[in-house]
Amino acid sequence: MTxxxxxxxxxxxxxxxxxxxxxxxxxxxxxxxxxxxxSDEWIQSRSGIRSRRYAGEDETLVDMATAAARRALEAAGVxxxxxxxxxxxxxxxxQHTPAAAPLVADRLGSRAAAFDMGAGCAGWxxxxxxxxxLVRGGNASYALVIGVEKLSLFLDPxxxxxxxxxxxxxxxxxxxxxxxxxIGPVAWGSxxxxxxxxxxxxxxxxxxxxxxxxxxxxxxxVFRWAPFAMADVARSAVEGAGLALTDLDAFIPHxxxxxxxxxxxxxxxLPEGIAIARDVxxxxxxxxxxxxxxxxxxxxxxxxxxxxxxxxxxxxxxLSYASQVVRLPPVATA
Ligand SMILES: CC(C)(COP(=O)(O)OP(=O)(O)OC[C@H]1O[C@@H](n2cnc3c(N)ncnc32)[C@H](O)[C@@H]1OP(=O)(O)O)[C@@H](O)C(=O)NCCC(=O)NCCS
Numbered sequence: 001m002t003x004x005x006x007x008x009x010x011x012x013x014x015x016x017x018x019x020x021x022x023x024x025x026x027x028x029x030x031x032x033x034x035x036x037x038x039s040d041e042w043i044q045s046r047s048g049i050r051s052r053r054y055a056g057e058d059e060t061l062v063d064m065a066t067a068a069a070r071r072a073l074e075a076a077g078v079x080x081x082x083x084x085x086x087x088x089x090x091x092x093x094x095q096h097t098p099a100a101a102p103l104v105a106d107r108l109g110s111r112a113a114a115f116d117m118g119a120g121c122a123g124w125x126x127x128x129x130x131x132x133x134l135v136r137g138g139n140a141s142y143a144l145v146i147g148v149e150k151l152s153l154f155l156d157p158x159x160x161x162x163x164x165x166x167x168x169x170x171x172x173x174x175x176x177x178x179x180x181x182x183i184g185p186v187a188w189g190s191x192x193x194x195x196x197x198x199x200x201x202x203x204x205x206x207x208x209x210x211x212x213x214x215x216x217x218x219x220x221x222v223f224r225w226a227p228f229a230m231a232d233v234a235r236s237a238v239e240g241a242g243l244a245l246t247d248l249d250a251f252i253p254h255x256x257x258x259x260x261x262x263x264x265x266x267x268x269x270l271p272e273g274i275a276i277a278r279d280v281x282x283x284x285x286x287x288x289x290x291x292x293x294x295x296x297x298x299x300x301x302x303x304x305x306x307x308x309x310x311x312x313x314x315x316x317x318x319l320s321y322a323s324q325v326v327r328l329p330p331v332a333t334a
Contacts, residue, residue, distance in 0.1 A: 014182025019071020048258020052284025084140025089123030121316025171292020
């Protein structure tokens with residue numbers, strides 16, 4: 001009988017460097033309300049969002065992902081030819097074929113294995129865990145993980161549940177070998193019985209010029225689920241890392257909306273003094289890009305530092321969710 005050799009890789013992995021890209025165009029609540037039947041006051045009180053950014057018409061998802069990736073590689077001190085894998089987490093790449101990741105890898109000058117990952121707003125946290133296991137398993141020396149969205153392409157500007165929430169941007173991180181563990185075990189899962197709560201409609205086969213594909217969401221159902229179910233998931237991630245909540249320096253949840261973040265922090269019984277990400281105020285909900293964008297904002301504002309211990313959690317369409325404790329990497333601040 002033949003023996004198949006299986007590789008084994010790094011003893012420990014960490015986030016080695018993070019970079020982001022925010023489109024230039026700032027879209028205020030006032031601008032949203034030129035079309036949407038709502039008000040700046042209502043949007044701020046229900047979601048915390050004051051403004052968000054939209055990509056330009058000619059600015060593609062691949063452009064944004066590549067810009068964030070270049071900054072992440074620079075922050076990590078890793079070159080494109082060292083990458084073994086490029087993963088793009090997104091749910092707004094406008095084509096199923098080709099996937100975005102090989103296009104991004106090519107722009108970077110890399111011939112690494114490259115594929116997209118769809119887990120809604122939780123995609124980047126899923127991909128970080130997969131990348132860490134690839135490096136630990138020996139199938140990649142370094143992996144690049146990008147969360148990127150151009151959700152402005154898929155918004156119905158008259159939809160009161162979604163038009164003011166979603167936005168565009170990109171965040172990337174290099175995962176690689178480390179002397180000390182910098183990425184805890186993932187606590188993740190899904191509940192497909194609630195898949196109808198966040199969808200893109202109509203399905204591809206029914207899209208017509210009169211019925212473009214847009215994001216739909218039952219906002220109240222998301223609100224009833226996330227701040228409660230996700231508290232248990234976040235606790236599991238902390239326990240899995242062998243830590244207690246008091247060991248954390250920062251709590252960086254998916255920037256869904258401010259009320260979800262505040263309620264989740266309360267349900268988690270987060271001790272006083274732990275910095276909480278509130279990037280949703282200026283970035284809106286950028287889905288798979290929201291956690292790396294929030295990390296960059298916290299480091300730029302001095303609310304968190306590279307080397308800090310941070311609890312990440314992301315959740316959304318699927319419903320899918322993933323959470324892990326990480327050591328924050330060097331960040332290329334924009
Ligand atoms: C979307 C969300 C802000 C809507 O808030 P809500 O309180 O659930 O809103 P409801 O649909 O129950 O409507 C409550 C009232 O606000 C009004 N309303 C709803 N949307 C409105 C809007 N955009 N602007 C102004 N008023 C609005 C309704 O007409 C209703 O008025 P009434 O009480 O006079 O009948 C809220 O459900 C939410 O934050 N959900 C989570 C969404 C999210 O973060 N998703 C991220 C997915 S990862």
